[in-house]
Amino acid sequence: MAAVFEKEGIRYEYSKFFLVKNGTKQREVDFVLKTPVMPKRCNNGPVKYIEMKGRITSAARKQHDELAGIGVVTFIITGKLVRFYEKNGFLEESN
Numbered sequence: 001m002a003a004v005f006e007k008e009g010i011r012y013e014y015s016k017f018f019l020v021k022n023g024t025k026q027r028e029v030d031f032v033l034k035t036p037v038m039p040k041r042c043n044n045g046p047v048k049y050i051e052m053k054g055r056i057t058s059a060a061r062k063q064h065d066e067l068a069g070i071g072v073v074t075f076i077i078t079g080k081l082v083r084f085y086e087k088n089g090f091l092e093e094s095n
Contacts, residue, residue: 001031001052001077004085010037020066027067029074038092039075041084047075054079 005012011034017026029049036046049067051074053060064074077085 001050001082001085001090004082004090005031005033008090010090011035018067018070018072020070025066027063029067029072037090039085039090040088040092041081042075044073044075047073049074051076052082053077 002012002014013032013034015028015030016032017028019025020027030052031050033048033050036048038046049072051060051064053076055078056076060076064076067074
């Protein structure tokens with residue numbers, strides 16, 4: 001995904017940790033975008049935090065929920081979506 005972001009001029013920070021569960025546990029977010037953007041195939045509005053997963057599992061959902069609990073709402077991108085974005089671009093046309 002880094003190559004896709006760089007191709008489209010999307011600035012990001014890679015691998016950032018956040019404290020969850022009242023500071024007793026750390027969770028890592030793969031990409032933190034410098035400015036929220038609206039990706040293709042996302043109906044939830046602009047995203048800033050991106051998680052890369054092979055597939056969405058119960059552990060991935062748990063991490064998503066823990067991060068959302070502290071206001072870090074992640075957009076999960078699976079391998080299938082990576083291939084889609086590599087071929088079709090990441091940003092909606094209006095961006």
